[in-house]
Amino acid sequence: MTDRTTLIAVALTALLVGSAVGAGVAGLFGDDGTAEADLESKNDPLTGATDPELATFASDDAFVEYFRDASSGIRSGGPTTLAPAGEDGVALEGGTGGEPDVTTDTADAGGETASERGDRTEQRHSETNVQEAGLDEPDVLKTDGESAYYATYRYTKRWAETSIVDVSDPDAPRTVGSIPISGDLLLANDTLVVLGDQQAAGYDVSDPEDPERLWRNDLEATVETARLSDGDLYLVLVDRPGSDPCPIVPYGDTAIECTDVVRPATPADADAVYTAARVDPETGSLESEESVVGSRSLSATYVSENGIYLSYTRSTDRYELQRSFLGSENGSDLLDATARDRLAALETLDISRRAKAVELQETLSDWYGRMDDDEREAARQAFRDGLRDYVATHHRDLRTTGIVRIDIEGELSAAASGEVPGTPLNQFSMDEHDGHLRIATTIPRTHGLDSENDVYVLDSDLETVGSVTGLGVDERIYSVRFEGDEGYVVTYREIDPFYTLDLSDPTNPTVDGELKLPGFSTYLHPLEDDLVLGVGQEDRAPKATLFDVSDPDNPVELDSEILTGEYYSAVSRTHTAFLQDEAHGVFFMPGGEQSYVFDYTGGELEEVARVDLGGAGTRAMYVGDYLYVFGENRAVVVDETNWEVVDRLEL
Structure with a gap:
């Protein structure tokens, strides 16, 4: 085998390992992280900031360089694998971004409400199924017990409408108006916020038959998620920096300087900027914001009553893995003095990470070139075995999740950061x-x-x-x-x-x-x-399982039901498609062909209603003792006291 062939074999082995999954670079450099810290101080043009583990950018050029390095292929957050072709690797079979977001009802979603509109006391009505009580989440269906607002399902064209239905007489609803845009909805008293395709708008719906647009802002970023809390609207916006990214303008005409963007103090799989924003739902004006470097792949966003948690991935690249292995005791012993000296000198060079990766391969090539054939084969095998053992030891360091908490009390600000293994x-x-x-x-x-x-x-x-x-x-x-x-x-x-x-x-x-x-x-x-x-x-059909804990x-496992003949339930994509009605001891889950209501009391699952919408159901809500099941263009009203259909409504 020629030296060049040997080098290619070594590089390929390292590439398969180093590109794998991974983060926790500091952990790979030793307990104190000294080598990584030195590398940052010499080669990183970024300077520092608000927290020992958080930093900001020294200049627009530093911001551009940071994202260019992250996307160059040296550091990639995409799912790669150590496994041979055809073997299941690290891609998370749907991961985040393709997996369903899941949530639960607000604490009082099944009970009586006490809010009022004008001098009218509302009927019992459902709320959107959310993760945290008191933090409303956007969805295509909202109701206040008097009116229902239903955005034509999110996979339709951007110019679809939002229907307004009068449900004040819950057994005899009627369509009374519409709003000429569609999207995810949030209802703040008499203001309906619509988060649409590249736009956000607010409508006064105090008179549902004559809604009036209050404001509209263009969105240059994608709405990752939103929350409504104590009358404040919180948006998490995601912007992918382009060729001329500075300043960032994610919402309306608000410009965010690239030097104000918070970043991890060490490199991350950066491909996006996440902006947390507090917005007045009545005026659409941005009141406070904070922007943080992030990654779209294998990350998640969580909002509590105290803060917004943004996660990003940190993956170990080929150079990091090779260099840290060769810098370890076992790896260093493989090299001769010339290779060790050259490797040490590499750390002092003020060159890009990609250039260092090339230089490291040249160092390995020269090292092999100083051996005869038998020595070279033995060294190659020792390198492979040692690298594999090193990967096994540092399995949890190869890809980690960084977390930044943005406090929402007062001005939005990045207040803490941490890191854990995995995604x-x-x-x-x-x-x-x-x-x-x-x-x-x-x-x-x-x-x-x-x-x-x-x-x-x-x-x-x-x-x-x-x-x-x-x-x-x-x-x-x-x-x-x-x-x-x-x-x-x-x-x-x-x-x-x-x-x-x-x-x-x-x-x-x-x-x-x-x-x-x-x-x-x-x-x-x-x-x-x-x-x-x-x-x-189970067996490619939707399934509901009741656990006694x-x-x-x-x-x-107390009971389970498989929706035979169905192929899909929207609950597998989003938690907002699920509805529980505690007062009647039932829950709703849509299927691909029909929609289902199950009684869960008594430790068994009993189907009490099956609603045919002529296609997949999307959402459900209840007003009084009436359940509304929505499809793409129609709704069916069911009396919850006897589970009979009492009305059908075209939207």
Whole structure:
């Protein structure tokens, strides 16, 4: 084998490993991270900022260079693998961004409401199924008990309308008007906020038959998510920097200087800027904002009553992995003195990371060139074995999730940052409780190394204080739910382990119980104190599973229902498609052909209604004792006292 062929083999081996999954670069450089810190101080044109782990950009050029380096291929956040072609690698089989976001009803969604419009007291009505009580989330259906607002389903064209339906007489609804744009909706008293395609607008709907536009702003960024809390509208906007990115203008004419964007103090898989913004829903004016470097791939956004948590990935690139391995005791012993000296000198060079990667390959090539054939083959094998062992030792360092908390009290500001191994699934992977953040992550599969799943507990400074590791070996997380001091995690590959966690002691979280059953759950919803519902699939059909968690050490499957003949439920994509009505002890889940209502009382799942909309159902709501089931262009009204259809409405 020629020297060039040897070099290519070595480079390919390193590329497969180094591009894999990965972050935690400082961890790969040693316990104190000295080598990485030195590298940053010599070669990073960025200077620093608000927190020891957060920084800002020294100039627009530094901002541009940061994103150029991140997208150059040296550092990529995309799913890659150590595995040979055809073997399941680190791509998270849907990951975040393709996986369903999941949520639960607000605490009072099934009870009487006490709000008023003018001098009219509202009827009992549902609210959007949300993750955190008191934090309303955007959806295509909103109601205040008098009117319903339904945006033509989000996959239709951008110029579709939002229908307004009078539901003051809930058994005899009527369409009374429309708004000429469509999108995700939030209802702030008499103001309907529409988050559409490249635009956001607010409408006065105090007279639903004659809505009046109050404001409209163009969006140069994508709305990642939004929340409505105590009359304030919070937006999380995502902008992908282009060839001339500075300043960033994500919302209306508000310009954000690139030097004001917060970034991690060490390199990350940066491909986007996330802007958290507080907006007055009545005027559309931006009141406060904070922008943070982020990554779209394998990240999640979570909002609590105290802060907005933005996550990003940090992946170990080829150069980092090779250099850190060769700088370790085992790796350094492989090299001769000439190669070690050249490697040390490489750290002092003020050149790009890509140039250093090329130089490292030349160093390896020259090292092999000083050997005879037998020595070269032995060195090559020792390099491969050593690198593989090094990867196994640092499995949890190869891809990590960085987290930035933006406090929302007063001016929005990046207040803390932290980092944990692995990547989250979606917003439900994170939860804030009693001053701690809990986050569930998947440590991806790499060649010869099984995937694992962890849960970490972080304090208010986002320092890890407790963890449970090694759940579902050779599987990945499909759903997570945190509820007070308890946690529930579902992992899956061939079977569905349902784990119950005790999180009452943040410094010592433990696994209480485990239940294995066929299929998997992509959404977990606490129905009552001791009942948790899982919505997912089995044999490619939607499935609902009822769990009894009264004894956390021994969770029990009480009942399950498979929607035979169906192929899809919108709950698998978004939690807002799910509805629970506690007053009647039922829940709604749409199917691909029909929509279903199940009674969950008595420890069994009983189908009490099946609604035919002539196609897939999208959403449901209740007003009084009437359930409204919406499809693409129509709604069906069902009397919840006898489950008979009482009206059909064309939209």
